[in-house]
Amino acid sequence: MTTAFGRRPAFMALAATALSTPALAQRARFPDRPMELIVGFAAGGGTDVTARTFARFLEKELGGSVVVNNRPGASGEIGLAYVARARPDGHVLGITNMPGLVTLPIERRTPQFNLNDFEYIANLVADPSAFSVPAASPIKDFADLVARARQAPETITFGSTGVGTDEHLALVLFQAAANVKLVHVPFPGAGPMRTAILGNQVEVGGLNVGEVAASPQGVRMLVQGGAVRSSFAPDVPTFKDAGFDVTMSSERGIVVAKGTPADVVARLREATAKVANDPAFKEQCRIQFTDMDYLEGPAWRDRLEEANGRFRQMWQRQPWSEG
Template sequence: MPNHASSRRHLLAGVAAVGAAALARPALAQRRGNWPERPIELAVGFSAGGGTDLTARTYARFMEQALGGSMVVLNRPGASGEIALGAIGRARPDGYLLGMTNMPGLVTLPIERRSPQFRLDDFEYIANLVTDPSAFSVAADSAIASIAALVERARREPDTITYGSTGVGTDDHLALVLFQAAAGVKLVHVPFPGAGPLRTAILGKQVDIAGLNIGEVAGAPDGLRMLVQGGATRSPFAPDVPTFREAGFAMDMGSERGIVAPKALPVEVVTRLREATAQVVRNPDFVSQVRTQFTELAYLDGPVWRQRLSEADRGFRDLWQRQPWSEA
């Protein structure tokens, strides 16, 4: 025979539990709706003063307006950007640590390293922001006055010309790898932790050639001269500098910079970040700031960007099979 008093107590307890859950859901939604409630950190895998750092700081400033919260840029240089990206991939997925990425390094580092600190599947993809073609530059008074002169000397004096990059697997380094294969020459690769130290080194003539992006050279003080650029067509910021293709080398290379977050970030936060980023790239003041840094807007929303990265991953894996670049 059922115990009606007991059943009533269980029913009331169930109703109370359902009511509490109903109250909790709006409270949780409200908390997420108030995100961000503290400063957001934006990690950059290179030292301050380079193109990636400048893009990150500009983005952060405009995102503060779009989100109504503060964003702090953290420079965590090392291992061609792998240290910062690894930290983002392992971070708590709450939206308070984001990362500014570089492609191709975002794709190539997991390919070239035996135990990479991150993989493409470790991230939520917010958006790609800009593109900045690679370039080969020399000191203004260098005896190497053109890309043809570089090739001639490199063939005459193999393994004597030094080439500085921002690290193995970066666009600067891969531009060297492709150039060496196309020109049939061999340069001495010297990696640096970022564009700032590399720019100092080329101005101080510690290296002969600097693999720097157009935005890192066009806005630099007098003392540098671009020999060749890596875009498919000439950049509006370096209209007098020939492309590799114009110089007879079938290659393109550049840095594409975007924003990622840890995997499993709440959908509400991902949506908020993507919407705010879309708002930023439509802001004429942001577009103007990007142009003053000699970089080109190349916005891709997260899902479209992720698909493009998958295609790039297949292409670089094929290149790795033919020519492993960690040895170049």
């Protein structure tokens, strides 16, 4: 209905405005309560440290509180499953750890989540996998580890943060490349694993480069899984330096539950991009010996899909659930 001048009556315009106001107000209020950032590992590891740093900067961008909540277990699956099942409104975020984000649904008969259960905000950082030993270990260097593993198969213990995690898959790839077999011992996080290394409960541990470089007391890094040597540990060879075609890193990014409204996802992506480009955040990552690897949601999802194909082929050739 229009007037003679072709305009809506005033009451209709007011009604339309009233109908649109709640939606606009709802968008403006996000977040309207404290947010959770879920970490699928025990406190003290690299993923946990990245999460706590990111949370502080995200609070500044969004103007609300972000509480880090550790839900360790099952190589990170418990935490990611919690995020996948959360109310899809953007108030429950998860920090992922690749390759576990991709590999857990591959290796488990009844996975609690899959790649389609999330909206992808952005990847933040990458931290190469590394093999470390107690500082006083009789294992002198990586070549010595290889020699000992060949001389005495299935006697050297290797700690990881769980089946399908980056350090466990680095072990699997190394064992295949070197034709050796170590005894895999999983832990709920890097903190408990470091304690086990320091206590000589395991002979070798799969701590990441940043985890060792940030706290080198009592441990000695033998080799790392980056494509090139790390500026944080320039004297530590890569697997490729030692003649083994192995690369592996922990990639850490942010997700929310599938079905989160598009405007909330966009708000989170915008805020995360600002955090990732904040010089103060970059400096904190440098101080924590972690390389920036920012990649926005859609491009990150594409990279994960490519990794999914590679790991599925690897699983068909060499299932890693037992090794």
